[in-house]
Amino acid sequence: MIPPMSDPAPTPTKRNGLAIMPAYNESGQITGVIKSLRKAAPEFDILVVDDGSRDHTAAEALAAGAMVVRHPFNMGYGAALQTGYKFAASSPRHYDVLVQLDADGQHDPKYIYPLADRVLSGEVDVCVGSRFLVGGGYIPPFARRVGMVLFGYIASVVTRRRVTDPTSGYQALGRRVFEYFQLDLFPADYPDADVLILLHRAGFRAEEQPVEMQKNPIGQSMHGGVIRPLFYVFKMFLSIFVTLLREPPPPPPSAR
Amino acid sequence: MPLQQKLVTIGAAVLVLVVIFELVRKRKLREEYSWLWLLAGVAIGAVALTPFRFLVAFSSRVLGSENPPAAIFFLGFVAVTLLCLQFSVRLSRMTEQVKNLGQKIGILEAQLRMQHTLPVDPSLEEVDVLVEDSASDARPLPESPPALEDTTAES
Numbered sequence: 001m002i003p004p005m006s007d008p009a010p011t012p013t014k015r016n017g018l019a020i021m022p023a024y025n026e027s028g029q030i031t032g033v034i035k036s037l038r039k040a041a042p043e044f045d046i047l048v049v050d051d052g053s054r055d056h057t058a059a060e061a062l063a064a065g066a067m068v069v070r071h072p073f074n075m076g077y078g079a080a081l082q083t084g085y086k087f088a089a090s091s092p093r094h095y096d097v098l099v100q101l102d103a104d105g106q107h108d109p110k111y112i113y114p115l116a117d118r119v120l121s122g123e124v125d126v127c128v129g130s131r132f133l134v135g136g137g138y139i140p141p142f143a144r145r146v147g148m149v150l151f152g153y154i155a156s157v158v159t160r161r162r163v164t165d166p167t168s169g170y171q172a173l174g175r176r177v178f179e180y181f182q183l184d185l186f187p188a189d190y191p192d193a194d195v196l197i198l199l200h201r202a203g204f205r206a207e208e209q210p211v212e213m214q215k216n217p218i219g220q221s222m223h224g225g226v227i228r229p230l231f232y233v234f235k236m237f238l239s240i241f242v243t244l245l246r247e248p249p250p251p252p253p254s255a256r
Numbered sequence: 257m258p259l260q261q262k263l264v265t266i267g268a269a270v271l272v273l274v275v276i277f278e279l280v281r282k283r284k285l286r287e288e289y290s291w292l293w294l295l296a297g298v299a300i301g302a303v304a305l306t307p308f309r310f311l312v313a314f315s316s317r318v319l320g321s322e323n324p325p326a327a328i329f330f331l332g333f334v335a336v337t338l339l340c341l342q343f344s345v346r347l348s349r350m351t352e353q354v355k356n357l358g359q360k361i362g363i364l365e366a367q368l369r370m371q372h373t374l375p376v377d378p379s380l381e382e383v384d385v386l387v388e389d390s391a392s393d394a395r396p397l398p399e400s401p402p403a404l405e406d407t408t409a410e411s
Contacts, residue, residue, distance in 0.1 A: 049362075058380060059380045062380060067366060067370065068366060068369075069362040069363055069365070069366040070362050070365065070366070071358050071359070071362050072358050072361055072362065073358065075355050075358055075359075079355050079358075079359065082359065083359040083362055083363065086359055086360075086363060087363050087366065090363065184352055184356075188351075188355055
C-alpha cells in the first residue's frame with residue numbers, strides 16, 4: 001500500500017471503519033452532512049448510497065469527497081443499507097466496523113466513534129444508538145411512538161435485553177454482522193425490531209447506547225399518512241412472526 | 257345445456273387458445289408460461305362438450321353443490337387464485353433478483369470510478385469540482401485491485 005501522506009505512526013487503536021449513509025433526494029443537505037461527518041470521524045471512509053435520487057445527490061456527495069454507490073432505480077432504505085454492507089464486505093480495505101447513519105443530518109456524527117468503539121472492543125457485534133436513553137432531544141409524534149414502544153417491547157422480550165429504540169437507523173456493525181446481512185432475508189424496506197430479533201437468534205450480541213437525534217429538517221417521515229402506519233404495524237407483526245418461525249441461517253465464521 | 261350457451265362457451269375457449277398461440281408466436285408470452293393458459297382454454301371448452309358433461313355432475317356432487325354451474329365457478333375461482341399466488345411468488349423472486357442486480361451494478365460502477373477506469377458519467381458532471389476533490393481525501397487502493405476476486409468469493 002502507498003501511504004497517503006506523511007502520517008504519524010498509526011496508533012494501535014486506529015479505527016478501520018466505514019460510515020454509510022443511504023440517501024434519497026438529499027441534494028442541498030448532503031454536502032454539509034458529509035463535512036460534519038468528516039470532522040467528527042476523520043478516520044472513517046464515507047460511503048453514500050444514492051437510492052436512485054432524481055436530484056444531484058450523487059454528484060454533490062462525490063464533490064464533497066465521499067465514495068458513492070448509485071442505485072439505477074429506487075429500491076428502498078433497507079436495500080440501500082444492504083448495498084453498503086455488500087460494498088464494505090467486498091472492499092479491499094477490509095473494514096472492521098461500519099457505522100450507518102441517515103443522510104438528512106438527523107444523526108449527530110459525534111456518536112460515530114463511541115458506537116464504533118463498542119463494536120471494536122469486541123464486547124458486542126452490534127451497537128444501536130438509542131434516542132430514548134438520554135433525556136430531552138427530539139420526541140417523535142404519538143402514533144410513531146406507540147409502534148416503537150410496542151415493537152420495542154416485543155424485541156425486548158424475545159432478545160432478553162432492553163430495546164428502547166427499535167427503529168433507530170444509527171448503528172455500528174462489526175464485520176461478521178455486515179457480512180451476515182448480505183443474505184436475501186435482510187428487508188428491503190425498513191429494518192426494525194425484526195432484524196434485531198434475527199440477530200439475536202443468529203447468535204450475535206447487540207446493545208444500545210445513548211445518542212441524540214434531531215428532528216428531520218425536511219419533515220418527511222417514513223411513516224407518514226394513514227395507510228402506511230397501518231401497513232407498517234401489519235408488516236412488522238408478520239415479519240417478527242415469520243422470523244421466529246424460521247431457523248436463522250448460521251452466521252459466517254468469525255475469522256476474516 | 258342450451259345450444260346457444262354451448263356455442264358461446266366453445267367460442268370463448270377457441271378465442272383463448274388462438275390469443276395464446278398468437279402471443280407465443282409473437283414472443284410476447286414465453287412457452288414455459290403458455291401451457292397453463294392453454295390448459296385453461298381447454299378446460300373452458302371441455303365444460304361445453306357433451307363427452308365431458310360427467311365432470312360437471314361429478315364435481316358438483318363432490319362439492320355438495322345443488323347447482324352444478326356454481327360448482328364450476330367455484331373451481332374456476334380457486335384455480336385462478338392459485339395461479340395469481342404463483343405469479344406473486346415469481347414476482348417476489350424477481351424483485352429480489354432485480355434488487356441484487358441493481359446493488360451489484362452500483363457497486364461495480366463505484367469500484368470502476370474509484371480506479372478511474374470508468375468514462376465520466378454526464379449525469380454526475382453537473383457539479384464541477386468533483387474529480388479532483390473526490391480523489392484527494394480517500395485513502396489509495398492497493399496497487400493490484402483484489403476487489404474483483406473479493407466480490408465473486410463473497411456472493
